[in-house]
Amino acid sequence: xxxxxxxxxxxxxxxxxxxxxxxxxxxxxxxxxxxxxxxxxxxxxxxxxxxxxxxxxxxxxxxxxxxxxxxxxxxxxxxxxxxxxxxxxxxxxxxxxxxxxxxxxxxxxxxxxxxxxxxxxxxxxxxxxxxxxxxxxxxxxxxxxxxxxxxxxxxxxxxxxxxxxxxxxxxxxxxxxxxxxxxxxxxxxxxxxxxxxxxxxxxxxxxxxxxxxxxxxxxxxxxxxxxxxxxxxxxxxxxxxxxxxxxxxxxxxxxxxxxxxxxxxxxxxxxxxxxxxxxxxxxxxxxxxxxxxxxxxxxxxxxxxxxxxxxxxxxxxxxxxxxxxxxxxxxxxxxxxxxx
Numbered sequence: 001x002x003x004x005x006x007x008x009x010x011x012x013x014x015x016x017x018x019x020x021x022x023x024x025x026x027x028x029x030x031x032x033x034x035x036x037x038x039x040x041x042x043x044x045x046x047x048x049x050x051x052x053x054x055x056x057x058x059x060x061x062x063x064x065x066x067x068x069x070x071x072x073x074x075x076x077x078x079x080x081x082x083x084x085x086x087x088x089x090x091x092x093x094x095x096x097x098x099x100x101x102x103x104x105x106x107x108x109x110x111x112x113x114x115x116x117x118x119x120x121x122x123x124x125x126x127x128x129x130x131x132x133x134x135x136x137x138x139x140x141x142x143x144x145x146x147x148x149x150x151x152x153x154x155x156x157x158x159x160x161x162x163x164x165x166x167x168x169x170x171x172x173x174x175x176x177x178x179x180x181x182x183x184x185x186x187x188x189x190x191x192x193x194x195x196x197x198x199x200x201x202x203x204x205x206x207x208x209x210x211x212x213x214x215x216x217x218x219x220x221x222x223x224x225x226x227x228x229x230x231x232x233x234x235x236x237x238x239x240x241x242x243x244x245x246x247x248x249x250x251x252x253x254x255x256x257x258x259x260x261x262x263x264x265x266x267x268x269x270x271x272x273x274x275x276x277x278x279x280x281x282x283x284x285x286x287x288x289x290x291x292x293x294x295x296x297x298x299x300x301x302x303x304x305x306x307x308x309x310x311x312x313x314x315x316x317x318x319x320x321x322x323x324x325x326x327x328x329x330x331x332x333x334x335x336x337x338x339x340x
Contacts, residue, residue, distance in 0.1 A: 013034040020035050020037060024069055024073070025043075029045045031069075039080075039101075041072040041082060044064065046085050047123075048116055060120070068120065071128070076101065078130070079101050084102070086103050086105050089107055091105045092107055092122065092194075107216060107219070110190070114185075114190065114225070117180050121174055124174050125174065132166055132315070137312070140319065141334075143333055153251050154251060154328060156202060158328060158332045163199075164322065165318040165319050168304045169309075172304070186270075187229070189232040189270065191270070192274070197212045202240075203243060204243075229270070236274065240256065240281075241278065241281035245283075253288055253292065254292070259274070260293035261300075264297040275287075275289075275290050
């Protein structure tokens with residue numbers, strides 16, 4: 001029987017009830033299909049080779065390859081289909097269903113300018129959200145309490161808390177896989193970019209689409225990381241001032257509070273510049289929102305300190321702590337939803 005190469009390992013096919021095994025070679029761009037169900041996934045090597053302009057693919061630690069490829073296989077098991085990687089300049093990072101499974105789209109312009117590590121961090125961010133909340137898990141939701149109908153406008157804030165609390169575990173997990181990944185994303189302000197577009201923004205779809213094009217243009221230009229990061233913060237502040245201006249005061253404060261808290265969890269160095277940019281844009285009560293964000297970040301850090309490894313019980317505690325920090329514990333309650 002031939003011995004495995006150092007970059008190879010044999011793993012159980014992730015598809016439910018399939019008896020097959022798959023040999024994963026971290027140096028190849030795609031796994032061989034399972035001999036029974038034919039499931040296959042692209043690997044991190046595919047992304048690295050695609051991002052290379054010289055023909056020599058950038059190198060990453062073995063732990064990054066193993067974690068990245070393992071998460072792609074888990075996604076294949078959840079969807080029962082193949083998982084492909086596709087470079088495309090109309091997105092930042094997105095998951096798109098296809099007839100054969102799932103396509104993970106990523107922006108090759110960002111990969112070339114910021115480096116593959118930054119894009120790997122963005123993709124891992126999406127994959128870890130999925131890993132923490134698999135399809136078979138009954139999801140938690142924020143349900144408006146009886147008698148709190150006058151606060152129904154706060155629902156977008158409560159809904160975003162579901163994502164924000166996830167980040168308390170996702171950000172440290174990415175740094176634990178390889179500190180260079182999160183550092184690359186933070187250097188270029190890509191956590192700020194996530195607040196401008198995708199499913200972690202408060203802006204309407206048409207503006208999110210404009211932001212995607214604008215972000216791609218920033219990375220295609222000659223600007224360095226400092227200039228791009230500053231431009232991202234300025235644009236986020238400008239759009240927040242514009243779109244939150246017509247909201248009632250308590251809603252605007254909480255919208256800003258969760259934005260600042262999200263940056264406090266994912267990219268703390270951008271939190272103060274963003275608050276300053278909001279004040280420069282004429283947004284009122286930024287200091288109050290920043291105080292709320294500080295309490296929220298502190299409370300989430302305490303929950304994670306008690307449970308360094310993500311689990312549903314700790315996640316629920318994090319949601320309840322976040323509601324309390326925002327002063328919404330009497331408005332919403334965390335409930336297990338009946339169906340996904």
